[in-house]
Amino acid sequence: MKKAVAFLVVTWLIFAACAAQAATPSRWAHAYRYGDRTQPRIAITIDDWMYPDQWLPEFMAVAEEYGVKLTLYPSGYNLHAEDRTLWQAALDAGHVIGSHFYQHKRLTEMSAAGVARELEKFQIALDETLGYHYEFLSVRPPYGAGLASGGNGKVGRWIHGAGFDHIVLWDVDETSNLKTALRQIKNGSIVLMHANHRDLLFFRSLMEALQERGYEYVTINELLNITSRIFYVED
Numbered sequence: 001m002k003k004a005v006a007f008l009v010v011t012w013l014i015f016a017a018c019a020a021q022a023a024t025p026s027r028w029a030h031a032y033r034y035g036d037r038t039q040p041r042i043a044i045t046i047d048d049w050m051y052p053d054q055w056l057p058e059f060m061a062v063a064e065e066y067g068v069k070l071t072l073y074p075s076g077y078n079l080h081a082e083d084r085t086l087w088q089a090a091l092d093a094g095h096v097i098g099s100h101f102y103q104h105k106r107l108t109e110m111s112a113a114g115v116a117r118e119l120e121k122f123q124i125a126l127d128e129t130l131g132y133h134y135e136f137l138s139v140r141p142p143y144g145a146g147l148a149s150g151g152n153g154k155v156g157r158w159i160h161g162a163g164f165d166h167i168v169l170w171d172v173d174e175t176s177n178l179k180t181a182l183r184q185i186k187n188g189s190i191v192l193m194h195a196n197h198r199d200l201l202f203f204r205s206l207m208e209a210l211q212e213r214g215y216e217y218v219t220i221n222e223l224l225n226i227t228s229r230i231f232y233v234e235d
């Protein structure tokens, strides 16, 4: 009996050790431009949000009409407690929020500490706006600056150091010419728009035109299977 128990304990210890090694934090952040090209799913992402009271209900109305779950990337300085009901309504509708950092400055002109501070200030502004802690999972650096070579350059390392590995860029940012956008959008696309009048009108025409393709419009977290801030890799 004692032997059997000892065997079980040893087996469990080996299993636990293996399980602990099965996934370790990645050394680098990942800069995504698109998701799985084999699945008919795309993500619509909308940045900046200078006037959420003006544009959020409008974008949400189009999203609801076409069954779109949006990913919203506001800059921290645009987040205010007086807009709480607007942001909460967006979350209640299944949209998600990510960070477009705080001041909307180029991260290339900052330092590791500056980037960490930007994300910290964003989190504080977001939590004060919502009235509780919201665990955003992905970040979108202003202008996509400093990420041309992916997540393991200087900016990617700073973001990783601040505790975030999912850097979301885009493969489509055309919001003037519908034909061009339709040509560029494919399975897995990440579409970048901004919260303004022109892009709102474009969003509506785009959704109308895309109807025949039968895409599913999912959040970034769903498109890229993001479930935590840090990326874990299998050993």
Ligand SMILES: [Zn+2]
Binding pocket: 047, 048, 100, 104, 142, 143
């Ligand atoms: Zn921006």
